[in-house]
Amino acid sequence: MNLTGKKDPRSINTNVTTGDASVAVETKALVKPTKVKLPLRLFAFTLTVITLSWFFEGWREVQKEPGLIPCAYLFFGTTLTMLLLAVQGYWIYIEEKSTGKLVRKVKLFDKIEAKLAERNGTR
Numbered sequence: 247m248n249l250t251g252k253k254d255p256r257s258i259n260t261n262v263t264t265g266d267a268s269v270a271v272e273t274k275a276l277v278k279p280t281k282v283k284l285p286l287r288l289f290a291f292t293l294t295v296i297t298l299s300w301f302f303e304g305w306r307e308v309q310k311e312p313g314l315i316p317c318a319y320l321f322f323g324t325t326l327t328m329l330l331l332a333v334q335g336y337w338i339y340i341e342e343k344s345t346g347k348l349v350r351k352v353k354l355f356d357k358i359e360a361k362l363a364e365r366n367g368t369r
Contacts, residue, residue: 280344
């Protein structure tokens with residue numbers, strides 16, 4: 247807390263319920279952390295680099311002479327880069343949650359996890 251009585255947004259939230267690691271400690275059950283395979287991570291990273299280059303190419307071309315193709319590069323480069331970064335952020339969130347190292351909850355990621363678990367019949 248600071249002098250105004252508001253919580254510092256950068257402080258660590260100790261009230262976060264993390265993944266199953268704490269339950270595993272209590273019940274002495276072995277919980278295997280969720281991991282995303284390295285080839286999939288490398289593929290997503292490579293695609294992110296490519297889409298980011300589309301963003302910069304589109305921006306350069308729009309600055310020179312706006313047109314349909316440069317605007318498409320800019321739009322798709324921006325959109326796909328943000329989407330891929332969100333996917334990678336979700337992977338990091340799920341891995342931290344499954345190992346019990348989660349610092350802050352993200353409601354959107356929890357909803358996505360619940361939908362995927364429901365679809366796979368895990369829950």
